[in-house]
Amino acid sequence: MEYEVKLEIFEGPLDLLLHLIHKNEVDIFDIPIATVTDQYLEYLDMMRALNINVAGDFLMMASTLVHIKSKMLLPGPTEEGEEEDPRVEITLPLLEYMHFKEIASELSDRELLDRDVFTRHVSPYLQDQFKGEDPQLDVSLFQLMDAFKRIVDERLPGVRLKFQPHKWSVKEKTELIVTRLKERGPIFLNDLFEEDRIISEFIVTFLALLELVHMGLIKVFQPTSQSDIRLIPSFDENGGNGDV
Amino acid sequence: MSKSLKLIIEALLFASDRPLGAREIHGLLSDDSLSSINETLKELQAEYDSMGRSFTLKEIAQGYQFRTQAEYAPYVLRMLKTSPARLSRAALETLAIIAYKQPILRQEIERLRGVDVGGILRTLLEKNLLRIMGRRDLPGRPLIYGTTKKFLEVFDLKSLESLPRLKEIKDLGSDEKGNEITEEAGGSSEQS
Secondary structure, three states: OOOOOOOOOOOOHHHHHHHHHHHOOOOOOOOOHHHHHHHHHHHHHHHHHOOOOOOHHHHHHHHHHHHHHHHHHOOOOOOOOOOOOOOHHHHHHHHHHHHHHHHHHHHHHOOOEOOOEOOOOOOHHHHHOOOOOOOOOEOOHHHHHHHHHHHHHHHOOOOOOOOOOOOOOHHHHHHHHHHHHHHHOOEEHHHHOOOOOOHHHHHHHHHHHHHHHHOOOEEEEOOOOOOOOEEEEOOOOOOOOOOO | OHHHHHHHHHHHHHHOOOOEOHHHHHHHOOOOOHHHHHHHHHHHHHHHHHHOOOEEEEEEOOEEEEEEOHHHHHHHHHHHOOOOOOOOHHHHHHHHHHHHHOOEEHHHHHHHHOOOOHHHHHHHHHOOOEEEEEEOOOOOOOEEEEEOHHHHHHOOOOOHHHOOOHHHHHHHHHHHHHHHHHHHHHHOOOOO
């Protein structure tokens, strides 16, 4: 007799366990541990037979299940009666997991932006007129890195990273940036690199920028994902924080 | 005066591309008190709600924003020539955990989900739905994760407090059934 097995892809051991519990139509508070363990191991064998990489997480759960199964076979060590059900070890994580699955589907049922509901979009043309207005969006590290990559690609096309003895230290560049911001006020990210010539210098400038952002001496803003990133000094004028 | 304040605020909301809060509006209209601005915002919201239009004024991420009603999504999508924004089930579950448990470490998320979440965290950070809140003072200085303002905007939430209450749901689950666990443990002689 041949079986055709349809393998569902499970996200992890908890996902698989939950599936087995539903499939067997058993109560999560009274899991028939022997049955479920056998089916779980069968499933892992099937995955292996199909050359699917069985992640360590699945094996961990397998050993937990086998351990619980063996505990349940052994008679309780005491007669106190208050012995904890060994199955709690998987019941609680499963409950929590189910709970968050439920919340996830509740979240997904909300009126999601750009799926169910839409806002007005201000055109990039209009946005230019608001230059100098309050910053609109905090820039994340990823946006900053993307922008850096664009600048390097534009100015030094086809360049590859090479490591050389450094000519510029991050500290020097940091001081340079601080001085510039003090003299000229806010600048665009692009302008920060205007004097840089080779890739290592770009990188040192970028590291110096990250350092300054990290220390909270510079604020970085980008009105929209397409527009130029602005750097705004946030150290006080008397230079108290200037000597970095 | 109060009528013109209402119309000024309406104009600001109309021209803004992000939710505007009372405080922010107060920054622009310093002659008007924060409380009168708050009141006016509520009035405007009630007016738009009762108008029965295809869009309404919604309270999002501690501000107000005009948004289309969900039933018109297919038409707007046609115009924008895009497919609706989607998040995978795994991403949604991870977000759900972080939204409720933040500030939270990756290790704790992985304990709750039972799988590695490195890839998902990266995607969610790139989508700006998550942010790194700092590092915990533990060996390895692990990163602490939390949700962003954009998370509130995308999921139509006024604030984190307006998430459905976690505790109530949980109590229901473990209180009713909690006793069953111990009962069953005592009576499951067939199994052992």
